[in-house]
Every structure is written in structure tokens, then in C-alpha cells.
Amino acid sequence: MPAYANRVKNMKDTALYMRGLFGGMTNPDIISFGGGAPAPQALPADIIQSIACEVLASDNRGREALQYSSTFGLKDLRQAIVSELLAPAGVTADIDNVLIVTGGLETMNLLCQVYIDPGDVILIESPAFIHCIDIFNMFEARSIPCQCDDIGLVMEDVEAKIKQYRPKMIYTVPTFHNPTGKTLTAQRRKRLAELGSEYDVIILEDDPYRDIRYSGEALPTIKSFDKTGHTVMANSFSKMFSPGSRLGYAVAEKDLILLLMDAKIATNSHSSSLDQVLCAEFFKRGYYQEHHKKICDLYRQRRDIMLECIEKFFPQGTKYTRPDGGFYIWVKLPDGLDSEKLLVEAEKQNISYLAGKSWFVGEENVGSNTMRLNFANAKEENIRYGIETLGKLFAEKRK
Ligand SMILES: Cc1ncc(COP(=O)(O)O)c(C=O)c1O
Numbered sequence: 001m002p003a004y005a006n007r008v009k010n011m012k013d014t015a016l017y018m019r020g021l022f023g024g025m026t027n028p029d030i031i032s033f034g035g036g037a038p039a040p041q042a043l044p045a046d047i048i049q050s051i052a053c054e055v056l057a058s059d060n061r062g063r064e065a066l067q068y069s070s071t072f073g074l075k076d077l078r079q080a081i082v083s084e085l086l087a088p089a090g091v092t093a094d095i096d097n098v099l100i101v102t103g104g105l106e107t108m109n110l111l112c113q114v115y116i117d118p119g120d121v122i123l124i125e126s127p128a129f130i131h132c133i134d135i136f137n138m139f140e141a142r143s144i145p146c147q148c149d150d151i152g153l154v155m156e157d158v159e160a161k162i163k164q165y166r167p168k169m170i171y172t173v174p175t176f177h178n179p180t181g182k183t184l185t186a187q188r189r190k191r192l193a194e195l196g197s198e199y200d201v202i203i204l205e206d207d208p209y210r211d212i213r214y215s216g217e218a219l220p221t222i223k224s225f226d227k228t229g230h231t232v233m234a235n236s237f238s239k240m241f242s243p244g245s246r247l248g249y250a251v252a253e254k255d256l257i258l259l260l261m262d263a264k265i266a267t268n269s270h271s272s273s274l275d276q277v278l279c280a281e282f283f284k285r286g287y288y289q290e291h292h293k294k295i296c297d298l299y300r301q302r303r304d305i306m307l308e309c310i311e312k313f314f315p316q317g318t319k320y321t322r323p324d325g326g327f328y329i330w331v332k333l334p335d336g337l338d339s340e341k342l343l344v345e346a347e348k349q350n351i352s353y354l355a356g357k358s359w360f361v362g363e364e365n366v367g368s369n370t371m372r373l374n375f376a377n378a379k380e381e382n383i384r385y386g387i388e389t390l391g392k393l394f395a396e397k398r399k
Helices: 006-010 012-025 045-057 059-066 075-089 105-115 130-138 155-165 186-199 254-267 273-284 287-313 339-348 380-398
Strands: 098-102 121-124 142-145 169-172 202-206 231-236 247-251 328-332 370-374
Touching (some): 006 012, 006 130, 012 130, 045 059, 059 273, 075 098, 075 247, 075 273, 098 105, 105 130, 121 155, 130 142, 142 155, 155 186, 169 186, 186 202
Parallel strands (some): 169 202, 202 231
Antiparallel strands (some): 328 370
16 A cells, blocks of 8 residues: 555544544443533524524525535624624624634634644644644644643743744633633733734634633633734634534634635535524524523533532542633642543543543653543533542542
8 A cells, every 4th residue: 555644644643542532422321521522401402403494494595504605604604703702702803804614623724724834833732732733733733832820821931932943823722721721811812912923923712612601701812912913713613502513713814714715615615504504593593692691501500510529529639720611620630640540440430531641742741640521511410420439539549
């Protein structure tokens, strides 16, 4: 057989890891704190059922839903994004600044197609969202981690690494970070936008959790501080609407949107028309506000229960984040406990979580006692049972 392309070798480790992650996510017999899935109860099945029946019964909208459509994406969906999601976040944009993509991750893919040549450097967080690193590996980029503290990326280190590595891009999840749940302060967001402009670096602001906030004040986006067009926003409908719809959106300057669109034409022509029509109608018919409140109430309660149970059952010396939103709590067990080894034991009791070590990309000997817990997906009684069981397991192994 002919040799595989270089990118296959380059993405081998992360690709293997991602296979395992997706494989375990849909097993109904496991109490899963591991994947990034929303709660089944948070998926608006009844609303979508009624919209779908009406839409498909209507000649024009029904055909639009089943026909080829524009690569930009449906006009009324882009309009809903501009008025209901971007304007409240302080982002001035019109529909020509918005491209509909297939899953939030497609923005990273298209942006790499437009900007990244083999060997280009992308600065990332420590730890970083590994699915994106898998994409960066596919494009044969070098991902270089930057220092993070309790409020995310440390700007002094980012600036030092910009000078040292001359990166093309800086990738960040500024709000309710995956995997740590941390949120970058407004001051640092402003500085990051400035660094992008000063050093001519693309800031890739991946913000799929921004609108899922349970407490605290909303923060301005990095994009809202961008005066030169260096910041590109990636967002997703996976967490607030439906991950199965595979819908997301990119926000950028118009000339860059056109290039991203060219890359998208060469990739998949356009995102699913049917899913876009359903999502657009979900907004146009006014379902979003009530649904948003419903899921935030559900997830707030689950977050609080998980925090309470971690406090009660995890061994003394455990440290953990207290996110104001999103899906994840990041846990640092006392030294000496290895979260990868403990996961094998936990899975024997049908409980899973995500061991943190592999998410420290390009760093040796860090994170062996860390884990990410998704509090959004499991039912309240399963959170109580699952965290108590994990707590007992960890305490036992600590002896
Ligand atoms: C940080 C981050 N970015 C992007 C995504 C993209 O999600 P999707 O491609 O499912 O829309 C996710 C999903 O978990 C995420 O956590």
C-alpha cells in the first residue's frame, strides 16, 4: 500500500485518544462524567418535533430544508445569531460577518485550512481542549502551551511566547474553559485582543459555553475589544440547542469569511439545510429564551449538587474549580493519586470521568492527579451516587 500522508502520523496520538473518548460517550449503562454531552432532558425534542412537522408541510420552507443551500448558511439563522447572540455579547456584526459551520469545530478546521502551513506555531492553553489539538495536529502545526493560572492564560507568558515562537494563531476557550471551567477576566481579554493586533497574530476565541451561565456577571468577548480584525470567534449550537444538529458559526471580518467560505465549499459545500431551518425557526418563533432559562436552571442545580458532593466525599487536600457556567469542574486530587489508574477502577463500578493528563499537550510529568467532571449530563441522583462512590474509591487508594 502507498504511504499515508504525513498528517496521519502527526495526528496519531490525539486521534487514538479521540476515538476512545467518542466510543465511551454513548454507553447508557455508565454514569458518565466523562464526555461533553448535554443532558438528554435539555434537548428540545418536543419543540423540534412541532417545528419539523409544520416546516415540512409548508411548500417553500419544506423544500428549502431539503434542498442545497448557500455556503454562508441560511440568512434568517445568521440574522438570529447577530441579533440574539452577538449583539447582547457586545459584538458588532452583520450577517456577512457570520458563516454557518458543521459543528463548532469546523471553524477551527476551516481557519487552519486558510492560515496554517506545516510547522506553523499555535499557542494553546495548559491544559487545552484536546479535540482542537487533534485538528491542529492534522494540519501539522506545532502546538505550544502557555502558562495558565486560576483565571486562565497569563498574558506575560503569552507575550513572551509570541516573541519566542512567532505564532500564527493563539487558541483560547475564554469562558468556562474546557477542561478547567475557568474564565478569563475582562482585563486579560482586552490585552489578548491587543496582543493579536500588536504582533499580527490571529486570536481564535472558541466560546461555546459563553451563553450557559448560572451565576456571576457576563463578560465582554475578546472579539468586542478587537479593533483590527485579528480575533475570530468560533461558536456552537451543541450545548444550547442540539449537538446532533452539528451546527455552529464563525464570526470574522468579511474578507476572511469569504476565504473560510471557499475552504468550506471545498470541504462540504454547506451545512445541513434541514438542521439550519429547524434551528432558525427555534429562534424566530421565540423558543430560545425560555429554553435557555430552562437549561440554565437544570445545570445550575446539577453544578451545585456536584460541588456539594465533591466537598463532602473527595479526600482532604483535593482542589477543584467552581465555575459560574459551562459543563465542567476541574479536580486536582492530592499528590500521589493517579487519575488514569483510578479511572480503570471507577469504570469497573460503571462510573467514568476524564483523566486530565493527556490534555496537557507537549508537557511531560504534569496533571497525573487531575480530572474533568461534566456535571451537566448525569441525573441528580446519579451525581450524588457517582461522586460518593468516586470519593470512597479515592480515599481507599490514598491509604
Ligand atoms: C471548547 C469547545 N470548543 C468547541 C466545541 C465544539 O463542539 P461541536 O463541534 O460539537 O459543536 C466543544 C464541544 O465540546 C468544546 O468544548
